Amino acid sequence: MVIHRLITRAARVVHKSAAFNKTSCLNTQIVRLISIGRCNFAERLYTNKHEWVEVDGKIGIVGISDYAQSALGDVVYAQLPDVDKTFTQNDECGALESVKAASELFTPVSGKVVAKNNDVEDTPSLINSSCYDKGWLFKIELNKETELKELMNETQYKEFLKSNEH
Incomplete structure (x- = not known):
């Protein structure tokens, strides 16, 4: 509309x-x-663990930030959460492995996973080449929209990256 x-x-x-x-x-x-x-x-919101969520209605699309994919290096394996699994904000929900390191995934919001990006599981390098577009990780149906207030907008996230806290 x-x-x-x-x-x-x-x-x-x-x-x-x-x-x-x-x-x-x-x-x-x-x-x-x-x-x-x-x-x-559609404003992208970020966590201090470098995940992002972009909300459209009650559905959040989740991925990792450009900073995170760069710090990881070439991603070679992605374990994404299963569809229909329910998580609470900040729960560990998957993992990414690269040639340099392994990193857990955490959900930025509470809700039920409604889709996962099978293309990323098949071709994990999509995270490196397109972390905000083709390299999204999963979609989650939000059940606590108030949690979005706890996340950083892009300006706040950039300031966070400049700090020594990450």
Whole structure:
């Protein structure tokens, strides 16, 4: 519904502008508006253990940060949580192994796992090449949305990385 409103609004703005002369111009403007809109609607939140969650409604998509994947090195194995398993915030829920080290995964929020990224289990290097996109780890249905307030936004996370606490 929100995307539909954005597209409609973009079409009106572009149509009224002097620059409107071809469909490609309209499509370019709509894509730009959708890209900008997506950033405003889905904010990535971080834990002090370098996991992130991006929430869409009651579903959180979970992964590890660029800092974490870089610190791990080339990921060669991913053990992700099973679908339908329930976790409490900060529970250990899986593991990643790299050529340098092994690291436990912790869930940033409480809830039930509704999907896991089988592509990451088959090709763990996706975490290194695309930790925020193709390298997501699992999806969880949140049961305590108030826990999101305990997580860091991107600015706070960057400040955390600058500190000696991690």
